[in-house]
Amino acid sequence: MKKMIPLLMVVMVSLLSCGAGKLDEGSVARVNKTDIPQSEFDAEVEAFKKQYEAQGQFLTEADLDMVKPRLLDSLVVKQLLLDKAASLDIASDSESVQKQMDSFKQQFPSDEEFINSLATNGFTEESLTQELEWQSVLQSLFDLEVADKVTSSDEDIRKFYDDNKETYFMTPESVNASHILMMIGDEQSEEDALLKIQKAQQKIAAGMDFGDAAATYSEGPTKDRRGDLGTIARGQTVPAFEEAAFSQEIGVVGEPVLSQFGYHLILVTGKNEAFATPFEDVKDMIKQQLDEQAIQEGTMAYIEELRESADIVLPEWATAETEAAVQAPAQS
Secondary structure (H helix, E strand, O other): OOOOOOOOOOOOOOHHHOEEOOOOOOEEEEEOOEEEEHHHHHHHHHHHHHHHHOOOOOOOHHHHHHHHHHHHHHHHHHHHHHHHHHHOOOOOOHHHHHHHHHHHHOOOOOHHHHHHHHHHOOOOHHHHHHHHHHHHHHHHHHHHHOHHHOOOOHHHHHHHHHHHHHHHOEEOOEEEEEEEEEEOEOOEOHHHHHHHHHHHHHHHHOOOOHHHHHHHHOOOOOHHHOOEEEEEEOOOOOHHHHHHHHHOOOOOEOOOEEOOOEEEEEEEEEEEOOEEOOHHHHHHHHHHHHHHHHHHHHHHHHHHHHHHOOOEEEOHHHHHHHHHHHHOOOOO
């Protein structure tokens, strides 16, 4: 089964490895023998601007100047990948692209609203189709050149499990408990709350069911559940309550416990030891996670290799602005 690559992952790498040189009129960059038209770059900038405006954010010219080197680099990377895909005879999946277009259209009540939504986000129907075709080529290329070559070994999977068992795969010690709460606040003093909780304690000692007592006397939000708190793991509740609940014996109603909320009577109905999720239950999930990480790292390395072997010419403003950003001192 092919491993999917996030198509919107960041593929930016440094522009400093590219050279500034003379470009033909009407071109904003050159990748090997292919010129990137100024008009294509302008459209990219405009689409970026409109996507922000669609969210109610408006970019100044200074904002755009800061992002232009990155937008240009995205076109450079795109051309590098298209060239590589062409050399491998990889084409877009027309059927898949059409299904995606149909799916987008079905989200709108009319073609007019669909077109208007595209325009708001800087697209036309034609440019969206081209974008989907490009994404299809990109996915096929990365599947072939990166994802299909990635597989995590059983040793890698086991090592990740052993190294991270305590962090990711342990279920902490817990108790099943119910309580009766008498709240302390502006309307009730600590002394009055203690008297009430002692009254409930006496009723239970005389034979009243704990759940009935909770439903009758408790002032906490669990009153309607007969005091049932469900399962409580260590670290989930306040220290005073936790200390009492985890030290009490099962089936024994403890002495009143004072917390920041008020006085509690606690009944522990069960205890559960901490345990690790078995390796066999999580090994497939770990493999998927390790594979995805390897694919992301492999994709970045693959793009870097393509860049290093390419002849890329950029306008002086692109390399100059990137150098300035890299060399600028950090603001304290």
